[in-house]
Structures are given as C-alpha cells and as structure tokens.
Amino acid sequence: MLAPPRNVVLGSNAPPLLYTLGTVLAFLLVNIEIADYFSTPGTAALTFQFTGSFARDMSYSIAWALFALLLLIIGIHKKVAPVRYASLGLLGITVAKLFFHDLSQLDQLYRIAAFVVVAVIAILASFLYQRFLAATEKNNESKSTIAPNP
Secondary structure: OOOOHHHHHHHEEHHHHHHHHHHHHHHHHHHHHHHHHOOOEEEEEEOOOOOOHHHHHHHHHHHHHHHHHHHHHHHHHHHOOOHHHHHHHHHHHHHHHHHHHHHHHHOHHHHHHHHHHHHHHHHHHHHHHHHHHHHHHHHHHHHHOOOOOO
C-alpha cells in the first residue's frame, strides 16, 4: 500500500518511520512482558523496577542483548546501516547497565556467568559484523574496480 509514489505521507517517507516505530514497539513489548512476569500476581498495576530482584535485572540485560543481536542480524541481512548502528548502541547500553548496575548486586559466580553470557553475545555480534559486512564491502570494492568508467 505504501509503494512509490504513495510512500510519502505528510512530506516524509513512511516505510522507514513505520519500521522504526514497529521496532520501538517490539522493544517495549519485550520489556512489558518481563515486567509482567515478575509482577506480583493479582495486582492490576505493572511497574518497571530495576532493583530488588536478581532474576529480573538479568532478564532485562539478557533480553536487551538478544534484541540488539537480532537487530544486528536484520541490519546485516537487509543492508540497512541505521539498524546496525541502533543494535550496536543498544548492545553498548546493555553492557553499561551490566557493568554499572547489575554487577554491584551479584555474587562472584553470577558475575562470571553474566560476563560469559554478554561476552558470547558480543563475540557473536562482532563475528557476524566482520563476516558478513566485510564480505559485502569487499564485493562492492571489487565491483567498483572492475566496472568500466563511462
């Protein structure tokens, strides 16, 4: 329905805006599901708390890291740079939350587990980034050197 020339709504390109709003909605829904799971049964209020429960704090951190990894995979597959940058930003925020908030409340064994989980996700993200993005850039460079100048 939003194929050109109908893609311009109120002077802006609608599909990227709708994709962005859909991604924000998905991120909010993930956080709402985590908050709902850890809320007390029988209460109608839903509260977002980042203190008091180790499982809830780690659930937020792991969900954010997995969401960032999913965004990175989508950004590489669709070849959309802003999606990749958003995923790296969210992964950075997740690591900062882990270092400055979560680790202060964890025992040593849980700290090691948290580091291992985030390190595995970060290594997987860097592997995907180097493997697929570097290969794409290398192909683009070789095509530009082979193509004759008009």
